[in-house]
Amino acid sequence: GGVALFRREGRNLIDWVREGSEDPWQAQNVAQMRTSGLEVDLRFAPVVGRLPQVEMGYAFLSSDKRTEGWESKYVLDYLMHQFSVGVAHPLISGWRGDWKLRYERRVGGEGHFILDLKVSGRPKGLEVFLECTNILNTSYTETGGVPMPGRWITGGLGFVF
Template sequence: RFKLADDKLDITPGVAVTYFSDFKFHAFPGLDIGYQISDNLKAYGNLGVTYRIPTYTDLYYNDSSTTGNPDLNPEEAFAQEIGLKYDSERFTTSVAIFNRNATNLIDFVRSDETATKYEATNIAEVNTKGFELNADYHFTISDYKQTLSFSYNFLDDDILDQNKDLSRYSLNTLKHQFITRFTSKLFKNVRQNIIYKHAERTVGTSYNVWDASIIIAINKINFTITANNIFNADYIESGFVPMPPSNVLFGLRYGF
C-alpha cells in the first residue's frame, strides 16, 4: 500500500495466485485507489481480474432438468468500480457504479426452445453494468438511538453471442432491488426491526416482502420474535427454489 505525503491519496495494488490440479496456476492482479476529498467525503475506485473454477454440480450433477458438463472451462472476468462515500455522525451514504466483463461464464442453457433440460455451458461473453446506493440516517428518540436505512441496486446483463431466452442466467437476474430498514429502540430493554424489500427481475416479475423482529433483553437473556414474509408473498430469492411462506420464529439466547 502506498500513501502520498498529504495522506489524502492511497494506492493499494495486489495479486492473488491459485493452483488447481486440473486448471494449473492462475494469477489475478487488482488495484484499489482512494482519495480523501474532505474529512467526511472519500472517492474510490478499484479494478481487478477474477476467476472461478467449475463446481462439482457444474461438472457432473444430473437430474430431471439439468445436465453437468465435464468439459467446462473456468470463468474469468475483469471488473471495475468507482464510487463516493460520505460519513458523518448522523448520516452515512455511499454510491457506486460498476462494470464487469466476463468470459466463459458458466450457465445452464437449453439447446433450443423445445429442449426440456438445461446443460452446463460456457457462455462466450457477458457484460454486467450496475449502480448501487446505500444510505443510513441516525437519530434519537427519548435518548435511544434509531437508524433508518435505504439501499438500491440496479443490474443490467448483456449476454453477448447467446440467445438469452435459452439461458437461466438472464432469467434469474435481479434488475432492481430496493430495501429499507428501520431499526428502533423505544424502551430500555426492547429493540425492533422492520424491513421492506421490493425486487424486480429481468423478465418483469416483481415482489414485495415485509419482515419484522422484536428483541427483548433481560439481564443475560435475549428473547427474539421474528416474523418473515408477513404478507405471504410468492417469490424466489436466488436460484429457482421458492422462499417459505409467512412464518414466525422464536429465539432464546443466554449469555454467561
C-alpha cells in the first residue's frame, strides 16, 4: 500500500471551450492551472490458504481553475473522486475470479458505479478467460464527453508452452 500527495502546475494550457451547450467549441488558452491530488492504495495478499486477495484505492483531484461562464472539453473534465475495490479469489480446480468495483465522479457530474468480473484458469496447457465488463450496464462518459460502452462480454483462449 501507499499514500501519495502531489501538485501539478500547468501553464499555457490550451483547451476546447464554449460558453453554452449550443455554441461551437473553440480552442482557447486557459492560462495557468494548479491541480492537487491524493492517492491511497491498500493491498491484502494472504500468503497461505484460500483467502481472497483484496485491493482498495482512492484518488482525489482538485483544480484551482474554475469554468467562469464557459465549459471545458478536456482540461477541466477530470475525475474528482475515484474509489476502487478489487477482490481476487480462488474458485475450483485452479480457476479464479477477479471482481473490480469502481465509483467515479467527474467534476460537475454525477457519480456512478462500474462492476467488472473476470474468471480465468489454466486447464491442461491452456489459458482460458471469460470477462464481463460493466456488469451493471452503467451509462457514463469519459473525458471530453465520450460515451463508454454498456455491458460487454469477452473471452479468450491461449496455449501455454
